[in-house]
Amino acid sequence: MATEEITERLLADAVTAMETLSVALGVRLGLYRALSAGPADAHGLARAAGVHPRYAREWLEQQAAAGMLAVAADDADPYARAFALPADAAEALLDADSPFYAGALPGFVASIAEVLPQVADAFETGGGVPYAAYGEGARHGIGGLNRPAFRTGVAGWIAAMPDIAARLTEGPARVLDLGCGTGWSAIALAEAFPGARVHGIDLDEASCAEAAGNAAAARLADRVTFAHGDAARPAASGPADLVCVFEALHDMADPVAALRSARGLLAPGGAVLIADEKVAAEFTAPGDLLERLNYAFSALHCLPATRAEGTAVEAGTVLRPGTVRAYAADAGYRCAELPVEHDLWRFYRLDPA
Numbered sequence: 263m264a265t266e267e268i269t270e271r272l273l274a275d276a277v278t279a280m281e282t283l284s285v286a287l288g289v290r291l292g293l294y295r296a297l298s299a300g301p302a303d304a305h306g307l308a309r310a311a312g313v314h315p316r317y318a319r320e321w322l323e324q325q326a327a328a329g330m331l332a333v334a335a336d337d338a339d340p341y342a343r344a345f346a347l348p349a350d351a352a353e354a355l356l357d358a359d360s361p362f363y364a365g366a367l368p369g370f371v372a373s374i375a376e377v378l379p380q381v382a383d384a385f386e387t388g389g390g391v392p393y394a395a396y397g398e399g400a401r402h403g404i405g406g407l408n409r410p411a412f413r414t415g416v417a418g419w420i421a422a423m424p425d426i427a428a429r430l431t432e433g434p435a436r437v438l439d440l441g442c443g444t445g446w447s448a449i450a451l452a453e454a455f456p457g458a459r460v461h462g463i464d465l466d467e468a469s470c471a472e473a474a475g476n477a478a479a480a481r482l483a484d485r486v487t488f489a490h491g492d493a494a495r496p497a498a499s500g501p502a503d504l505v506c507v508f509e510a511l512h513d514m515a516d517p518v519a520a521l522r523s524a525r526g527l528l529a530p531g532g533a534v535l536i537a538d539e540k541v542a543a544e545f546t547a548p549g550d551l552l553e554r555l556n557y558a559f560s561a562l563h564c565l566p567a568t569r570a571e572g573t574a575v576e577a578g579t580v581l582r583p584g585t586v587r588a589y590a591a592d593a594g595y596r597c598a599e600l601p602v603e604h605d606l607w608r609f610y611r612l613d614p615a
């Protein structure tokens with residue numbers, strides 16, 4: 263790339279980055295939620311969301327210039343100009359059940375910005391930044407992004423393992439969800455398989471507490487439970503018909519130990535289901551959008567969070583299929599890729615060798 267092209271790219275990237283942060287602000291302060299009730303001018307938005315009118319005006323204009331909001335009624339007085347949240351934008355930003363929901367993602371980016379000095383320190387010292395330090399933005403960013411896929415997809419993913427699907431459908435069955443985050447996969451599994459009890463384990467205490475609250479809100483607390491702990495040394499007892507690891511193997515400091523523990527918890531005929539990033543089979547540069555997305559998360563979030571946990575293996579987000587197969591073999595499994603369609607993940611079935 264010529265210098266001038268790089269400069270242009272950096273400028274465009276800076277615009278995108280700042281627009282992402284302004285979307286995060288709009289989500290955090292409830293500005294989009296307020297506009298979902300109907301068009302508003304700066305004073306109306308300020309009253310509805312409890313922000314200062316001057317900031318409301320600037321944000322509304324910025325969002326319209328960025329193409330996220332529409333001008334509903336123009337006016338020479340900038341404070342009287344009304345802005346609307348188009349239905350498509352409302353769905354993507356506010357409807358957590360929509361398959362197109364991405365409203366939690368800008369907050370994840372903002373959570374990285376908030377800890378950037380700690381990430382810089384970690385680069386220098388080789389240390390880490392605890393997962394918890396990224397706060398609610400990361401927790402909800404991951405959970406919010408994955409929740410629609412769990413709700414609509416989990417039964418189909420399990421159907422790719424007909425023997426396990428039969429065990430879960432017939433019940434009673436037991437499922438372990440390692441690295442369960444805020445619990446949406448465990449809840450989706452319990453909803454899809456009423457004869458199953460699901461137990462989630464996560465190293466992040468705040469995630470476990472939220473997961474328990476989410477299960478209670480879904481009226482599933484009797485069948486969906488959570489415990490704070492390390493998947494490499496789970497206190498949970500088997501036997502489990504299925505052990506799931508959704509987008510979490512790459513976050514574990516010792517993924518092989520976690521898989522080995524899972525093997526010890528499996529009931530005879532049980533299996534492990536891993537879903538992790540659909541990155542290229544080999545390192546390629548420049549990479550496609552998925553490769554770039556996962557490397558960016560890796561350098562700024564997953565690798566620092568994993569190194570805060572320990573440095574046994576720490577894969578980083580870019581967990582290639584060959585690496586999953588190597589971990590599986592080390593932990594005593596046969597590994598097969600499952601024919602499951604997903605935009606972001608690959609699915610692997612592990613059976614004790």
Ligand SMILES: C[S@@+](CC[C@H](N)C(=O)[O-])C[C@H]1O[C@@H](n2cnc3c(N)ncnc32)[C@H](O)[C@@H]1O
Pocket residue numbers: 393404405408440441442443444446447463464465466469491492493494507508509510513514515516571
């Ligand atoms: C990217 S999040 C995925 C969360 C959830 N499975 C989902 O798909 O929404 C990775 C999760 O792995 C958890 N984690 C990392 N290391 C772990 C370990 N050693 N044992 C258990 N959980 C771990 C993190 O706390 C985080 O909640």
